[in-house]
Amino acid sequence: MSKHHLGEFEEIVLLTVAILRDEAYGIAIIDEMESRLKRKVSIGALQTVLRRLEKKSYLTSEFGEATKIRGGKRKRFFSLTAYGKKVLTEVKEQRMGLWSAVPEFAFSY
Amino acid sequence: MSEYQEQAPPRLFLRFFRWYCHRDYLEDIEGDLIEKFERKADQTDIKSAKWGFAKDVIRLFRPGIIRPITQTQQLYQLDMFKNYYKIAWRHILKEKFYSFINIAGLAIGITCCILISFFVKHELSYDNYHQKLDRTYRILQEYKSGNERATAPAAEDYQVWGNATVGPAFTEEFPEVDQFCRFTPGHNKLIKVKDELYDEKNIVFGDSTVFDVFSWELLSGNPESVLNKPNTIVLTESLAKKYFGNEDAMGKTVIYSQDVLCVVTGIMKDVPANSHFTFEGIISMGTFYNQRSWIFESWGYVDFYTYFTLKENANMESIKPKLAGLSEKYTGEWEDTKFYIEVEPLKGAYLNSVAARQPGKTGNKSSLIIFSIIGVFILLIACINFINLSTARSLERAKEIGIRKVVGARKFSLVNQFLSEFFLLTFFAGILSLLLVFFLSPYLEEFAGISIKTDDIFNIEFLGIFSIGIIIVGLVAGSYPAFLLSKFQPSKVLKGNFKTGKSGVALRKALVSFQFVLTITLIIGTATVYNQLTYLQEHELGFEKDQIIVMDFGYDGKVQENIEAFKNEFEKTPNILSVCASRAVPGNFFPNAGTQIENPDGKLENHSPAIYEIDPDFLSFYNIKVLAGRGFSYDHYSDSVDALIINNAAAKLWGYNNPEDVIGKKFDQWGKTGKVIGVVDDFNYQSLHTEVGPLTLRFEPYSMAKFSLKLSTGDIHSTIANLEDKWNELIPDRPFTFYFIDDSFDKQYNSDEKFAQLFSSFAVLAILIAFLGLFGLTTYTTAQRTKEIGIRKVMGASLRSIVILLSKDLSKLLLLSFVIAIPISWYATQQWLEGFAYQAPISLSVYIITAFIISGIAFGTMSWQSIKAALQNPVDSLKNE
Numbered sequence: 007m008s009k010h011h012l013g014e015f016e017e018i019v020l021l022t023v024a025i026l027r028d029e030a031y032g033i034a035i036i037d038e039m040e041s042r043l044k045r046k047v048s049i050g051a052l053q054t055v056l057r058r059l060e061k062k063s064y065l066t067s068e069f070g071e072a073t074k075i076r077g078g079k080r081k082r083f084f085s086l087t088a089y090g091k092k093v094l095t096e097v098k099e100q101r102m103g104l105w106s107a108v109p110e111f112a113f114s115y
Numbered sequence: 116m117s118e119y120q121e122q123a124p125p126r127l128f129l130r131f132f133r134w135y136c137h138r139d140y141l142e143d144i145e146g147d148l149i150e151k152f153e154r155k156a157d158q159t160d161i162k163s164a165k166w167g168f169a170k171d172v173i174r175l176f177r178p179g180i181i182r183p184i185t186q187t188q189q190l191y192q193l194d195m196f197k198n199y200y201k202i203a204w205r206h207i208l209k210e211k212f213y214s215f216i217n218i219a220g221l222a223i224g225i226t227c228c229i230l231i232s233f234f235v236k237h238e239l240s241y242d243n244y245h246q247k248l249d250r251t252y253r254i255l256q257e258y259k260s261g262n263e264r265a266t267a268p269a270a271e272d273y274q275v276w277g278n279a280t281v282g283p284a285f286t287e288e289f290p291e292v293d294q295f296c297r298f299t300p301g302h303n304k305l306i307k308v309k310d311e312l313y314d315e316k317n318i319v320f321g322d323s324t325v326f327d328v329f330s331w332e333l334l335s336g337n338p339e340s341v342l343n344k345p346n347t348i349v350l351t352e353s354l355a356k357k358y359f360g361n362e363d364a365m366g367k368t369v370i371y372s373q374d375v376l377c378v379v380t381g382i383m384k385d386v387p388a389n390s391h392f393t394f395e396g397i398i399s400m401g402t403f404y405n406q407r408s409w410i411f412e413s414w415g416y417v418d419f420y421t422y423f424t425l426k427e428n429a430n431m432e433s434i435k436p437k438l439a440g441l442s443e444k445y446t447g448e449w450e451d452t453k454f455y456i457e458v459e460p461l462k463g464a465y466l467n468s469v470a471a472r473q474p475g476k477t478g479n480k481s482s483l484i485i486f487s488i489i490g491v492f493i494l495l496i497a498c499i500n501f502i503n504l505s506t507a508r509s510l511e512r513a514k515e516i517g518i519r520k521v522v523g524a525r526k527f528s529l530v531n532q533f534l535s536e537f538f539l540l541t542f543f544a545g546i547l548s549l550l551l552v553f554f555l556s557p558y559l560e561e562f563a564g565i566s567i568k569t570d571d572i573f574n575i576e577f578l579g580i581f582s583i584g585i586i587i588v589g590l591v592a593g594s595y596p597a598f599l600l601s602k603f604q605p606s607k608v609l610k611g612n613f614k615t616g617k618s619g620v621a622l623r624k625a626l627v628s629f630q631f632v633l634t635i636t637l638i639i640g641t642a643t644v645y646n647q648l649t650y651l652q653e654h655e656l657g658f659e660k661d662q663i664i665v666m667d668f669g670y671d672g673k674v675q676e677n678i679e680a681f682k683n684e685f686e687k688t689p690n691i692l693s694v695c696a697s698r699a700v701p702g703n704f705f706p707n708a709g710t711q712i713e714n715p716d717g718k719l720e721n722h723s724p725a726i727y728e729i730d731p732d733f734l735s736f737y738n739i740k741v742l743a744g745r746g747f748s749y750d751h752y753s754d755s756v757d758a759l760i761i762n763n764a765a766a767k768l769w770g771y772n773n774p775e776d777v778i779g780k781k782f783d784q785w786g787k788t789g790k791v792i793g794v795v796d797d798f799n800y801q802s803l804h805t806e807v808g809p810l811t812l813r814f815e816p817y818s819m820a821k822f823s824l825k826l827s828t829g830d831i832h833s834t835i836a837n838l839e840d841k842w843n844e845l846i847p848d849r850p851f852t853f854y855f856i857d858d859s860f861d862k863q864y865n866s867d868e869k870f871a872q873l874f875s876s877f878a879v880l881a882i883l884i885a886f887l888g889l890f891g892l893t894t895y896t897t898a899q900r901t902k903e904i905g906i907r908k909v910m911g912a913s914l915r916s917i918v919i920l921l922s923k924d925l926s927k928l929l930l931l932s933f934v935i936a937i938p939i940s941w942y943a944t945q946q947w948l949e950g951f952a953y954q955a956p957i958s959l960s961v962y963i964i965t966a967f968i969i970s971g972i973a974f975g976t977m978s979w980q981s982i983k984a985a986l987q988n989p990v991d992s993l994k995n996e
Binding site: 036 | 177
């Protein structure tokens, strides 16, 4: 199981990419995370994780078309791979399993 | 515009980001950064947007984002290098002729450099193997008499050869001195081993400290005691082998000088070739002492080379001021003569010492410098060839460069490409030159006595220097063409109306002229050296030297007693015209003698001229002219007792400008007193490096050592065979040895001959390389002008006018080179000639011949190509447009 270990931030990034579907490029991901989680994310932190996840083949990416904004630079759109989806699902099931094992009284007070 | 600039993110940070970011991520992350920046600039103000941008760039500077320093880059570089080498190979193979000229020229240049550096290294290595070298010195001495005795002698007047007493006095007087060690010169010594006679020329007497002062290796025997008793001898390995074959020589007996038995107490390794003083055996000094002990007490008897070591931490400077005091203490009471002592370090003595009467060969610093310069010249010429050919051929590569640039090659990578191509060529040249060095090393051994073994090549030091040298040569030869080629502008090149720049042509011309200047200088140098040597050989020496052989009987007492009878016997041998006896013969060793002769003021004046002890036949035998008075004669019985003959130089030394005036003046020399009876013309009894010095000749029957015999031009072989038979019959206890006097006299020019041969072979190589280059260059430039020639021919130009047209440029260059080269070579040859007392007059013919040779070869090379081009049918050159 440990080979599919996902860090907390990695998990969030994967989920955000999943949410954004075809629109998941750097700035969009940051915006989405900031609006949903009220959490400041730097480009540096995000890009490092994105590249790492891509290297682990959880994500794949391709360039979009060049536009006049962004200094004429193309966007790189990320999307989940099948493997990424599987890992995400596994993580979710683990969490669910853990949740279901928690006795009712633990939250009683 | 200004608004846009204001909107732009901070340039510095952007550039920083672009520099460090991974190439694959650069575009989209930069986009993200700019998007964020623009948005922030809209929402808040530009300042905080810039601030935020900077912060983001710095936060992005982390391992996942930074480009790897090596990995991907290297892969890409390696592929490009593979490509470069592939292209380079194709070019080398496509243009086999030019590649050959390039590689061969460079290889020859590098070979010369390697050979010369081995020579220089060898010369610099002399005596360096002695462990105590830094504190080993040798004593120089000079006796000065006459009016100038109060002025200290010049450095070149000091002699290494001196008396026996100064060494012991040094250890006694100076606490700084550790040990002294004396040698005698290795004059002819008769050695008898197992009934076999040997005439040894290189066995010396030596002090017992020899193995302490010097680091010669003893193979057997105790270094401290091998020579401390009389009648002991140490042999070198090769001499032991000569005497005893494979037997162990230790403890065996060797008979010296008929009756002195010496026991072999030690065997030493042969003295290394890089020693200023060599010998084959040492007889203990005690043996010599037993023979002639008075020599060891005399401050005036000269027969020793004295070396000494300082104690550790002692300083030479503290001894130097005390030298004059030492001389004063021991020789102060001498009335007419002053004894001078000087010391010089053994380190570098081989190259630097100017003292007279050296114990062995000396190096020649100036020829060392000359050869080093020639080595650099040759390499320069080869590099210039390379540059010339490569820039000339750059047109061919122009299209390739254009395409590469259009496809995206940067200037840097083009420089890289061409440099690596040139390095490849240089590398081949290097390999080739190593092969050449192996091939040529036997010749170097023959010329300079330097053997190059595989060990000398395959060691880290040599290979390291060699590779660095190759890289430097590659850079020197390759960098200009590489930068020139990479500067081509693709738009011009690919349009097709491209011409190499004017500056390139000018540079090429300058380089060719430079090459010519060097070659002309070398040719003039060679011609001058040969001119001088022929001059020396043909110079009137003032005595006859043809068809004369000398037989040495080594002061044999029995021969001396009946010298006239022996002379008569030899004269009776068929084909012998005449015979004379003497102690010294021209071109060989002679001693000096303290001599007093009455000067024009009537006072006896002391000098130390050379001395020849001869018989009355000597002067007529050698055809030496008597200027005044008469020669010795058997009719004057007292000639062997009270008569002296001097040469013209000696007469002048004592103040007589007219030789007649010295006749009848009183003299006192080596225990003899009497009158000067004759003056002979100055004949060159030494090599022509020096002027004829003052010489005295006296008739001394009991000092003879040599017979001189004049042969008729008959069968020399049978004459010598007859002489040998006669010798064995008359003098059976001496080996028969002989030499021709002209050979032995010319031997004094051996080192000059070698110098000339080496010099001329290097000059020939330099010329060869230069003309290889010229040939390549003209071939190419003519090829460039094929169309022009075609059109000219169609318009009616004659063959002659075309050849002249093509040769015009070359003539200008040649003329310019002459104007530059003549003063340079005149100065250089003048410097070299100063080493000779008799100089060949500088003849105009040397320069004219050089001019003919060089223009002949240059135009020959040129016209070969231009005539070929001019003869071509214009149809062929013009049809393919």
